[in-house]
Amino acid sequence: MKKVFLHLFILVVWSVGGAYASSENDAPVALEKPGEMSCMVWLGDLEGRRDAIVNQLANIRDWSDEGREELQDELNNISYEISRTIGGRYGISDTPATTEEREKILSSIHRTRQFDIAVPNAMYTYLSYKEVEKQDPLYLSKASLEKIAKKISANVNVLESHLAAIAVADGASFSLKVPHANMDMNTVVENILFTHDEEDAEDLNRLLDTLPASEKHTLIQTLMKVTQDSKTYPFVVKDLPVQQKVRDQLVENNKETFLKFLHPETGDDGNTIDPDIFPLKICARLKVGIAELYWDVCSLYNESDDILEGAWRNLASSTEATLADLLDAADGLKELGKSDLALDAWQKVIEHRDVSAESLRDAIRQVRELAGTDKSKKAQDLSIKVLETQINHPDATVEDLKEIVTAFENLKRPDMVLQARAKIIEHPDANPTDLTEHVKYFQKIGEVNLEIRALEKIRDYKNRDISDLKKVAKELERLKNTDSAAKAWEMIINHKHAPQTQDLKEAAQALERLKKPDLAIQALKKIINKPYIMMLDYYQDELNELKRLGGSAALIEVLQGIINNPNTSIDNLKTAAEELEKLNESGLAILAWKKFKGDPAVDTDEKQEAEEAIKRLTEGLEHKSAASSSSPK
Numbered sequence: 270m271k272k273v274f275l276h277l278f279i280l281v282v283w284s285v286g287g288a289y290a291s292s293e294n295d296a297p298v299a300l301e302k303p304g305e306m307s308c309m310v311w312l313g314d315l316e317g318r319r320d321a322i323v324n325q326l327a328n329i330r331d332w333s334d335e336g337r338e339e340l341q342d343e344l345n346n347i348s349y350e351i352s353r354t355i356g357g358r359y360g361i362s363d364t365p366a367t368t369e370e371r372e373k374i375l376s377s378i379h380r381t382r383q384f385d386i387a388v389p390n391a392m393y394t395y396l397s398y399k400e401v402e403k404q405d406p407l408y409l410s411k412a413s414l415e416k417i418a419k420k421i422s423a424n425v426n427v428l429e430s431h432l433a434a435i436a437v438a439d440g441a442s443f444s445l446k447v448p449h450a451n452m453d454m455n456t457v458v459e460n461i462l463f464t465h466d467e468e469d470a471e472d473l474n475r476l477l478d479t480l481p482a483s484e485k486h487t488l489i490q491t492l493m494k495v496t497q498d499s500k501t502y503p504f505v506v507k508d509l510p511v512q513q514k515v516r517d518q519l520v521e522n523n524k525e526t527f528l529k530f531l532h533p534e535t536g537d538d539g540n541t542i543d544p545d546i547f548p549l550k551i552c553a554r555l556k557v558g559i560a561e562l563y564w565d566v567c568s569l570y571n572e573s574d575d576i577l578e579g580a581w582r583n584l585a586s587s588t589e590a591t592l593a594d595l596l597d598a599a600d601g602l603k604e605l606g607k608s609d610l611a612l613d614a615w616q617k618v619i620e621h622r623d624v625s626a627e628s629l630r631d632a633i634r635q636v637r638e639l640a641g642t643d644k645s646k647k648a649q650d651l652s653i654k655v656l657e658t659q660i661n662h663p664d665a666t667v668e669d670l671k672e673i674v675t676a677f678e679n680l681k682r683p684d685m686v687l688q689a690r691a692k693i694i695e696h697p698d699a700n701p702t703d704l705t706e707h708v709k710y711f712q713k714i715g716e717v718n719l720e721i722r723a724l725e726k727i728r729d730y731k732n733r734d735i736s737d738l739k740k741v742a743k744e745l746e747r748l749k750n751t752d753s754a755a756k757a758w759e760m761i762i763n764h765k766h767a768p769q770t771q772d773l774k775e776a777a778q779a780l781e782r783l784k785k786p787d788l789a790i791q792a793l794k795k796i797i798n799k800p801y802i803m804m805l806d807y808y809q810d811e812l813n814e815l816k817r818l819g820g821s822a823a824l825i826e827v828l829q830g831i832i833n834n835p836n837t838s839i840d841n842l843k844t845a846a847e848e849l850e851k852l853n854e855s856g857l858a859i860l861a862w863k864k865f866k867g868d869p870a871v872d873t874d875e876k877q878e879a880e881e882a883i884k885r886l887t888e889g890l891e892h893k894s895a896a897s898s899s900s901p902k
Contacts, residue, residue: 300350308359319347348381356395361423361431375438376495382442390465391439409472433476436461441489454485578605585614592623608639612651619655626664660689667698694723701727721750728757735764755785762792770796786818797827821852832861839868855886
């Protein structure tokens with residue numbers, strides 16, 4: 270398969286077949302490759318001429334200039350010859366193509382399509398050197414291509430694969446014109462068929478089947494690569510053929526003919542597409558549905574209100590209209606003063622699956638303005654619907670929701686006010702100021718659960734200071750939400766900015782009330798273990814409370830920590846020793862007295878006191894040990 274693929278884009282250097290050189294009645298001016306020139310050189314020469322004319326046209330400001338039409342004809346003639354050359358007018362070689370040659374030809378195919386984006390039946394143009402008319406429905410048939418291959422001395426299989434590759438490249442180039450183009454193979458094939466008569470579909474599908482999917486994919490990717498550097502003639506001339514047809518119909522005020530392209534499956538004869546409508550249909554394809562052509566028309570003829578109304582109305586009702594199309598239609602109908610139709614368009618915007626929060630903001634504003642002049646129930650209902658839709662949109666901001674609250678307050682809809690406020694307190698960007706305002710509102714109307722939730726959001730907001738946490742904790746306790754209140758007090762205990770002793774005392778007392786003894790003990794331990802506590806005996810109440818809540822073990826743990834702290838004061842060592850003696854922890858008490866005695870700041874009397882205590886405790890331990898050893902076993 271790869272061998273065939275490499276042959277697709279090589280054009281021969283053979284002499285021109287006489288039959289084809291003399292059968293070009295459909296060409297405006299005969300262009301022909303010099304006999305000794307290679308096709309790639311000829312193609313480069315044609316592209317150079319095309320660029321030169323394009324530059325001349327780009328500098329023309331007066332479109333009534335007589336020279337413009339002559340340049341346009343010459344440009345069309347060159348593009349025509351480029352297509353025929355690529356299509357095999359001078360033969361097709363079975364020599365493998367180089368990457369550079371393939372990219373040059375793909376670039377030419379892309380330029381040709383972009384120059385006249387609405388050209389129909391491109392494959393006929395590439396084969397227009399043959400001796401059959403376009404009206405022949407079999408020009409792409411197997412039999413027809415066998416005749417052509419024989420006359421240009423080419424392998425028919427190579428010719429078919431070559432033409433299939435041209436069709437893929439042309440279809441991909443057309444697809445690239447669509448905003449946010451989907452370049453998968455199915456879409457490209459759909460556009461290939463779309464830009465050709467329906468009667469050619471069977472033969473086109475047969476040709477496309479000659480290329481494996483991988484080769485089609487490679488073609489599309491290569492075309493996308495070369496188009497990044499390819500000149501695509503970005504000026505207004507490229508769409509003039511289509512716009513001129515639209516202009517002619519509008520000048521004649523033939524609205525029926527103009528709108529005919531909306532459903533152009535058949536022409537006046539009931540069988541084929543009207544050739545004047547077909548390019549319009551193709552141009553309309555450039556956005557999903559019909560939007561681009563409508564946009565061009567409305568830009569050119571904004572004074573034709575009757576035609577504009579029909580265009581915008583049909584666009585708004587199209588099942589293929591994109592969100593952007595609907596927004597354009599809604600704005601256009603509003604500008605025409607068609608408020609009822611504009612409301613219909615805005616309803617389609619609101620209901621669109623891709624509607625964004627930004628589009629809903631625009632809808633809220635525009636529908637509000639329309640409702641201000643249109644007092645109908647329809648306008649009022651849509652005003653409510655757009656607000657309801659924005660409430661539930663995942664990208665709605667806090668500011669969006671606050672505006673919705675205000676709007677529903679004005680509409681006297683407390684149920685929706687409550688819903689919007691409930692959304693705000695769950696929004697990740699809601700700050701404590703916003704949340705506090707909603708706490709007051711929920712408290713006022715007796716919505717306890719929402720009040721609790723708002724308080725929890727304030728509690729959990731990053732970097733909350735201790736004073737705010739205390740307020741939240743007290744409010745949650747008032748609402749009898751024990752666990753949430755306890756969590757707030759716990760956050761105070763463990764706050765990164767060391768809580769003051771008074772904060773910890775309040776926390777311990779509150780946590781005891783909340784029946785959270787473990788957390789209360791944690792607060793008491795933090796008080797007693799504060800590194801700057803100089804006089805432990807001042808905290809006798811806390812020591813007693815700690816013992817009451819956690820038993821002797823909790824108090825012993827704290828006192829042991831004081832003994833082991835290298836920065837503990839001698840006063841605290843003495844208090845710890847005395848407390849441990851009360852708890853009958855003689856071993857730890859002796860350790861505390863020894864550490865106390867060894868401190869150089871201790872005077873003689875204090876040392877004497879320590880020695881006596883150590884002696885007393887040691888004797889007590891010895892007596893206890895002796896009593897234990899003499900007891901019956």
